[in-house]
Amino acid sequence: MINREEHKQTILIVDDSMMNRSILADILEDYEILEGSNGEEGIEMLEKYGEKIDMVLLDIVMPVMDGFEVLGTMNRHHWIENIPVIMISAEDDPTLVAKAYELGVTDYISRPFDSLVVRRRVVNALTLYEKQKKLIDMVVEQIHEKEESNGVMVMVLSHIVEFRNGESGLHVIHIKLMTELLLECLMRKTDQYKLTHSDIQLISTASALHDIGKISIPEEVINKPGRLTNDEFEIMKTHSAIGAAMLKDLLEHHNEPLIKVAYEICRWHHERYNGRGYPDGLEGEEIPISAQVVSLADVYDALTSERVYKKAFSHEKAVDMILNGECGVFNPLLLECLLEVQDQLKKGMGDSAMGHSSDQQDVRNMVQNLLHQ
Amino acid sequence: MTVQECYEKINGNYQGVIARLMTEERVKKFAMMFLKDTSCEKLQESLAAQDYAEAFRAAHTLKGICQNLDFTGLQEPANTLTELLRDLEEKQPSDEEAKRVQALMEQVRTQYEITVSAIQEL
Numbered sequence A: 001m002i003n004r005e006e007h008k009q010t011i012l013i014v015d016d017s018m019m020n021r022s023i024l025a026d027i028l029e030d031y032e033i034l035e036g037s038n039g040e041e042g043i044e045m046l047e048k049y050g051e052k053i054d055m056v057l058l059d060i061v062m063p064v065m066d067g068f069e070v071l072g073t074m075n076r077h078h079w080i081e082n083i084p085v086i087m088i089s090a091e092d093d094p095t096l097v098a099k100a101y102e103l104g105v106t107d108y109i110s111r112p113f114d115s116l117v118v119r120r121r122v123v124n125a126l127t128l129y130e131k132q133k134k135l136i137d138m139v140v141e142q143i144h145e146k147e148e149s150n151g152v153m154v155m156v157l158s159h160i161v162e163f164r165n166g167e168s169g170l171h172v173i174h175i176k177l178m179t180e181l182l183l184e185c186l187m188r189k190t191d192q193y194k195l196t197h198s199d200i201q202l203i204s205t206a207s208a209l210h211d212i213g214k215i216s217i218p219e220e221v222i223n224k225p226g227r228l229t230n231d232e233f234e235i236m237k238t239h240s241a242i243g244a245a246m247l248k249d250l251l252e253h254h255n256e257p258l259i260k261v262a263y264e265i266c267r268w269h270h271e272r273y274n275g276r277g278y279p280d281g282l283e284g285e286e287i288p289i290s291a292q293v294v295s296l297a298d299v300y301d302a303l304t305s306e307r308v309y310k311k312a313f314s315h316e317k318a319v320d321m322i323l324n325g326e327c328g329v330f331n332p333l334l335l336e337c338l339l340e341v342q343d344q345l346k347k348g349m350g351d352s353a354m355g356h357s358s359d360q361q362d363v364r365n366m367v368q369n370l371l372h373q
Numbered sequence B: 001m002t003v004q005e006c007y008e009k010i011n012g013n014y015q016g017v018i019a020r021l022m023t024e025e026r027v028k029k030f031a032m033m034f035l036k037d038t039s040c041e042k043l044q045e046s047l048a049a050q051d052y053a054e055a056f057r058a059a060h061t062l063k064g065i066c067q068n069l070d071f072t073g074l075q076e077p078a079n080t081l082t083e084l085l086r087d088l089e090e091k092q093p094s095d096e097e098a099k100r101v102q103a104l105m106e107q108v109r110t111q112y113e114i115t116v117s118a119i120q121e122l
Helices: A018-027 A039-052 A067-076 A094-102 A115-164 A170-189 A197-207 A212-216 A230-253 A257-268 A289-304 A315-323 A332-340 A342-353 A358-372 B003-009 B014-021 B024-036 B039-048 B052-069 B072-088 B095-120
Strands: A010-014 A032-036 A055-058 A085-089 A107-110
Touching (some): A010 A018, A018 A115, A018 B024, A032 A039, A039 A067, A055 A067, A055 A115, A067 A085, A067 A094, A085 A094, A107 A115, A115 A170, A115 A212, A170 A289, A170 A342, A197 A257, A197 A289, A230 A257, A257 A289, A289 A332, A315 A332, B003 B024, B003 B095, B014 B024, B039 B052, B039 B095, B052 B072, B072 B095
Parallel strands (some): A010 A032, A010 A055, A055 A085, A085 A107
């Protein structure tokens, strides 16, 4: 643990006495040692080397900047959470010791110190932190894996719906891509929606489920060549409420964020900003941002795709029609985003049409095989 | 002069330092380094300039080094002086306090010279 051949751990010693630093360096000769002769130099080292520093040994009384100020700075930058600090001081006043612990030090060693004790405590603290780091890495990796397999399952499911609808499966891929682009742009523009990168991932993943309600629309309506009659259109419109109802049952037992977002998207991706959409006629910000974005993406992709009753419009024509309000009213901020991301959008749509995204291509092939068996 | 004889001469705790720092070689190495340490000069200069905050830090450093090396004979007056200066950091000393500081500084200086000359004979 101490003497890993490939990587010596690094210890920063901050003490104003060169002798004290040397004694400590001597005791810890099998580690990489950095030194600072006052708090300010210590902070400079921390700024320069960051988490390459595995531990800090810190004195209290020093000129220019003392040990407590160093701890304060380490707290402000949250360094103390990842770099253990052992205080070594001739001060044995219990209030100072308490203050040091309050500021997050891992251990407190009084002078004069015993070389064996110093070594043992350094090794113990480093071992603990290393274990903690490994655990954090493991958890991060597992979350990542879980998200990835979630994403694959969602893709499989949404492709089943797509193929039943007689579509290629590109639609959900386009919606997902566009949702992501629009949300990222929106996040740069405003903090009104308090979006994080993981929210964006979640909404993009859930976007693929927007039409799952279509599974219960009769085949002859879904796949009717030509325009729908008014009655047929009314039946078609039920897909958003039906999709949401399917998910609502799930939500009662599994309070998963993914299902919650998918519910919003399913139910409200045909609402319009002026309240003229369906099924609930929600208006403006009553419509969750997830559903607002997916509805814009849905309209754009419908316009730019070929249907039995229409040819595909060009990107430019589709954007014009949306901006002119021919497909209903959208959040003006989102329309700004549409214009800002349009180059990326054009490029991304082209790439996915050619099957550049290999994961998604795999899913599509898999689903196609399943359905043809 | 052996390390042990040196410690006897300066009233240090030889057994203690060997127990903590493990080898006589290491003790000797750091005792030699003490010759280059400037905290005693810094302490004296700061006192002359009546910079009590700086004097406190220098005395504190000197005391810490003495603790590490078990230079008990020097550590005791250095410690007393450190604690006296700690209280003076923010204010000017009274005449009486100034006299005590002066007297302690002389003790530190005397013991410091004894210590340095013994180490030089190692």
